[in-house]
Amino acid sequence: INAKDLPGLDTTGLSDPYVVITLQPRILFQNLRSQKTKIITKTLNPVFNSSFQFHNVLSEFLKKQGAAVQILVYDYDKLKRDDFVGEAVIPLSSIPQLNGNALAFERTPGMILPLKRPSMTEGPLKVSNSL
Numbered sequence: 001i002n003a004k005d006l007p008g009l010d011t012t013g014l015s016d017p018y019v020v021i022t023l024q025p026r027i028l029f030q031n032l033r034s035q036k037t038k039i040i041t042k043t044l045n046p047v048f049n050s051s052f053q054f055h056n057v058l059s060e061f062l063k064k065q066g067a068a069v070q071i072l073v074y075d076y077d078k079l080k081r082d083d084f085v086g087e088a089v090i091p092l093s094s095i096p097q098l099n100g101n102a103l104a105f106e107r108t109p110g111m112i113l114p115l116k117r118p119s120m121t122e123g124p125l126k127v128s129n130s131l
Contacts, residue, residue: 002047010073014042016076067092086115
């Protein structure tokens with residue numbers, strides 16, 4: 001996994017990114033823990049050199065509609081909560097090398113995915129209940 005042109009979220013204009021990989025929806029994959037990369041410090045173009053495997057994944061779950069790999073990118077902060085950088089989602093149905101007992105991403109062909117970032121809105125948020 002690598003990324004290009006991440007936003008610089010630290011005061012230096014750089015980031016200390018890491019990635020968390022989770023299989024979704026959690027109701028199907030509740031016994032599988034998320035996996036994460038090491039933190040790559042002071043960069044906007046990290047190369048993580050990590051591989052991920054999820055064992056004991058039931059093959060029928062891999063084919064369920066909505067089953068996906070969620071890739072979350074965070075910026076590590078030492079003294080405060082880590083910043084959310086963005087996310088990408090890969091439907092499991094789009095990964096051709098799925099095998100019954102292990103979902104191994106090191107054999108997955110390269111994909112370029114857009115990183116979806118939260119948008120900032122200005123002003124107050126009004127929530128009302130109309131009957």
